[in-house]
Amino acid sequence: MAENNKQDADPSAHETEHGAGRYVLIWAALLVFTLTTVITGRMDLGSANLPLALLIATIKAGLVVMFFMHLWDSEGINRLVFGVALLFVLVLLAGVFGDLLTRMPDALPTGRHAHTLEGGDMPTSPATNPHE
């Protein structure tokens, strides 16, 4: 029949070959990593806070994706789909930060002519020039 597109081995058939213990282990690991990030997150590690938090979150997410969501033993195309989606998220971040990090400072929200308002009404006319 359809040899070229039939899944001769349905991956989901193999999923119960391992017991439930695998899920308990992953759950325990997730809790450990959660504890780690809670402790390290509120500590003052300077500029290392963000990368560390993201690293731990990525590991946790990886465990959920690979084992709870079975991407580890799923068809390759599913992995490709998820991977490409993540790649495009990075592209979005890269393109925008490429702009923000190299823009002339006065064109940024934190530039000299910007000022924040807390509360009050939405501005209905352009911000006045502080030099006038």
Added chain:
Amino acid sequence: MSQPADSAALTPPEAPAYQKINYLNADRGVMSWLKTLDHKRIGIMYFVSVLATFLLGGIFAMIVRLELTTPEPTIIGANAYNRMFTLHGMVMVFLFMIPAIPGVFGNFFIPLMVGAKDVAFPRLNLLSLYVYWTGAVIVLFGVITGGADSGWTFYAPYSTTTPMTLFPVLLGVFILGFSSILTGLNFIVTVHTLRAPGITWMKMPLFVWGIYATSIIQVLATPVIGLTTLLVGIEKVGGFGLFDPGRGGDPVLMQHLFWFYSHPAVYIMVLPAMSVMSEIVAAFARKNIFGYKMIAYSSLGIAFVGFFAWGHHMFVSGQSSFDGGAFAVISMLVGVFTAIKVFNWVGTMYRGAIYVSAPFLYLCGFLFFTVFGGMTGIALATLSPDVHWHDTYFVVAHFHFIMVGAVIMAFLAAIHYWFPKMFGKKYHEGWGMVGAAFIVLGFNATFIPQFLLGNAGMPRRYYMYPERFTPLNVASTAGSSLLAIGFIIILVYLIYALIHGEVAGPNPWHSKGYEWRTSSPPIKENFEEILEYPEPPHTYQQPGEEVEHVII
């Protein structure tokens, strides 16, 4: 008419000339259409819908062009003008261009081209149609109750502070996005799981490759415009200030989010058009497609690289010149993939047995407009000249060359090529060529003056202009009337053909595309029997063979 010796292989054994019981009449009654799971019927319903929205978008266009006939106010006021060009853009982009070729021809022909009985998720397919109707109705409601005046790009802060409601139109666009996602998702899964034995990836019709690449964009890019419309709507209603500099926000961020979808969106519009052309060029030059693999891969290339280039819409927005430069260079890369396709199409035509007909005329128009539209795109992507051209009619002409010149040519070509298959009747070829002539000539008359206007400095979206721009504007409006006449001519003879047209038979073009290997119109189940696929589609010559000439 003489037939080539192997035409028996093209015609299913006992198929009658006109398939009496076919998908159109297999089940009767309105409810059988509204609850259908047949991809062909869903394609027909999309067809009727997009024709209606095209008409609406065209009316807005005619109003804009009529207004621009004189430098002073002509038929409408300034605020009305803002709404006209905004609605022209929104209706054309979201209600016509994005759904048209995938929704109509993708739905109808993908299963036929991969030897399947339906798409992977027929119920989701019907849902995508319902969601499309819902989004379209909400947009139309917004149009009637005051519409939108922000331009189809609804940049903050104007869109978030304008007194115009805008909300229904944004909501409609948000909902339409889901239809696009469902369609794309369906096609990707169909191509992966429902190809008949014998149809490997490298033997898939190029139309399928193009729609597959389009579907990748639809699935991954559309959520971002969904979020953008949501954020603009929330900011408008709730005063959240995400894009408001007065609250520490960055309005350019909105443009980043908007164009991250909207640039790939233009490839959602143009990739299906290009893939239609890959089918047409092989069928009407009766020659194996030149460079099958490169055309297939270039579709994927456009789909991917199209995601990296969005900043070229933002060169003068306040984006950094470093980022702008990076986007400029990446945008050039997309031109490489398009050029690959153009050279391969021309290579297919070279020494082919050309059959001059309406689809072929549209192909010629398409090639001309793609080359000029594409090259002006590269010119615009070159950052420094774009500082002069940005927000002028040069940009307007460029994207209309692609959106109308390429995509509409392809849409019309697809209608004419596949009309016999979809409806079992032939249209009158003489009138077909008359219609094509009006369209191609009318298009040139409408949009070439706009390049000149833009280069001379006429801004876009402007209601009035300096006296010296009048002659070119008048020329452009006159051209648009030719376009309108062309569309009316086409509509008339196609409707006539539906009712009184000559019976087409299974394969009037003697095309060796896979979709022709069933009756016209197709039966509900698509195929009478399971077919074998020993050769790639459009195999007109074996290696070493000369091109054979067939009188159609």
Added chain:
Amino acid sequence: MSSSDAAVHGHGGHDEHASNPHLAHHFDSIATQNHASRLGMWLFLGTEVLLFAGLFLGYAVYRHFYHETFRFASHTLSLTLGTVNTIVLISSSFTVAMAYHMVKKGNNKAAAGLLVFTILCALAFLGIKAFEWNHKFVEGALPGKWFTFEEMKGMPGANMFFTVYFLTTGLHAFHVIVGMIVLLWGLKKVVKNEVGADYAIPIELGGLYWHLVDLVWIFLFPLLYLI
């Protein structure tokens, strides 16, 4: 299915069509159909990733501009409630994965119980979230023009933190609600024995959606509450 479908089934494939009521007429085998369903769901999850990406971008951008303010603001959120919510969601991911495992093992009773627990976790999450939001309303720690939070008055970009906070947790909470509906639908199928060891795809797909909800929170929690 019309009778003329029989004409097209040819040799071999129709055996599985006759024996498996879950097999749709246009798929040749249940294995292919399951593969298609899974791929469809992963594509949909891809769209959800891109949807949240825009909000994570918003967070990244404004954190970049106002990092001192964001750091201070995150410390005004309740660490306890955030951590509890995280544990609740992670555990609900565990129980939904177990539920699917039980269905595949033929134990629908255990699966039903696990799904009920998952749904209760979702409710707990929403309850805690509602409590937190209410606190924000009381404090005036709100987005944009509604910002009147005394503790952070005058800090540049203070309102922006709460704009991002409400947008991200709001969209996430919406997905939790949708996820709950999906889980209820799955629960109904388990209770009525419409799924079992030979056909568990609805639970698999529902579980995948629920895991996505957890995935988003795994990133939101440290970014909003911790650093």
